[in-house]
């Protein structure tokens with residue numbers, strides 16, 4: 358930690374140490390193999406690579422779930438997602454997922470004197486059971502510890518297609534109220550199903566309800582026309598708001614959760630990035646996201662904050678190609694391997710569901726390097742509580758600060774990955790997948806679920822592609838893992 362010092366009669370007097378700013382840049386559905394520092398040669402991400410090269414690149418970094426809401430919940434609440442059964446992909450009109458009053462990452466940092474902000478995708482519910490989108494939108498981020506919020510209400514493929522700044526929908530006018538339903542359409546409103554002629558991007562599965570900006574979404578909405586976001590501008594909107602936030606808060610310690618929407622569907626880059634990757638819209642929006650990461654890092658440099666800001670880059674879950682729109686993700690993928698050498702992808706119990714790019718930079722403090730420590734996003738709360746002298750009261754977050762700062766190659770011993778009784782258990786280099794009923798393949802997205810009626814046991818170090826099930830040949834290891842998994846669950 359650097360110290361602010363003050364010259365007094367030519368003697369430097371040390372004041373309180375200044376805690377570093379903390380920024381988490383969080384991609385949405387970015388895979389382990391989508392980043393060039395993790396081996397991608399087909400898609401180049403020079404700015405994400407910059408964080409990796411100037412900091413610690415983790416080769417065993419995990420989100421806690423292979424979908425969005427549970428991973429985000431876990432990151433912010435320091436809790437395994439399975440402890441909150443509602444922590445599953447939420448509709449856009451779901452109530453706020455958090456128990457008010459419990460510690461969160463932002464509330465802990467607020468207690469340490471930080472200003473706390475969130476910009477970008479939220480997908481953690483808003484309001485109570487009934488929410489009038491034209492009134493005060495609360496409880497939300499401000500009620501769980503953020504001082505400032507500029508968020509997309511849900512996801513870019515779920516209505517309402519609006520941003521919320523603190524307690525208000527941005528740009529809404531009283532003469533055109535916004536209404537939202539996940540049950541039925543509003544009279545006279547077009548849908549993707551009935552009005553394909555209105556669409557510039559067509560759904561492949563689901564996503565055939567309300568239409569706006571030529572794209573049909575999940576759920577129905579009416580009105581609020583002046584508030585609806587433009588997909589092409591979303592990246593620039595979130596970058597602008599993030600830069601504004603750090604600029605305004607540069608003189609006090611701040612935390613920013615900069616939550617990107619890429620490469621989640623619908624993949625609609627700004628026109629200046631169309632064709633940038635050669636891999637179609639999925640690649641193009643990753644290039645767009647990477648560019649924003651670079652712009653953001655440049656701004657930290659310009660403000661003189663690079664040396665006193667921890668920058669983390671990671672993703673909420675693994676990759677998927679066709680996730681519900683005909684956007685050429687499959688057709689133009691070529692030789693690109695979004696999951697790298699890992700098996701599965703988004704939604705999967707196999708490793709690629711949760712094993713994600715994960716890097717931590719603290720210029721001038723962290724010695725750059727590569728770490729194979731087992732680290733998870735759930736551990737930020739306890740680790741940064743240790744850094745800032747706060748008490749961690751979240752149930753599952755572990756203090757692995759030394760691993761995050763590259764001082765130790767020991768992270769967690771083990772982690773449960775999944776949500777709501779669908780689990781994988783990683784311990785050291787071993788992965789246990791308990792028996793799960795259900796299909797082995799999600800056909801629509803062409804991803805293996807990892808479900809099997811038998812136990813699966815893999816050694817991830819020797820077999821990152823999870824091809825050799827060692828459950829029968831290693832009965833003692835299997836029994837030990839089963840027992841440790843049960844202990845960790847309770």
Ligand code: NG6
Nearest residue numbers: 424425426446512562563564680681
């Ligand atoms: C699925 C959606 C998918 C995506 C996902 C959540 C359909 C057919 N598929 O239900 O497109 O929105 O939910 O993704 O509707 S996440 O990254 O936010 O978890």
Ligand code: CA
Nearest residue numbers: 385386425673
């Ligand atoms: Ca996601």
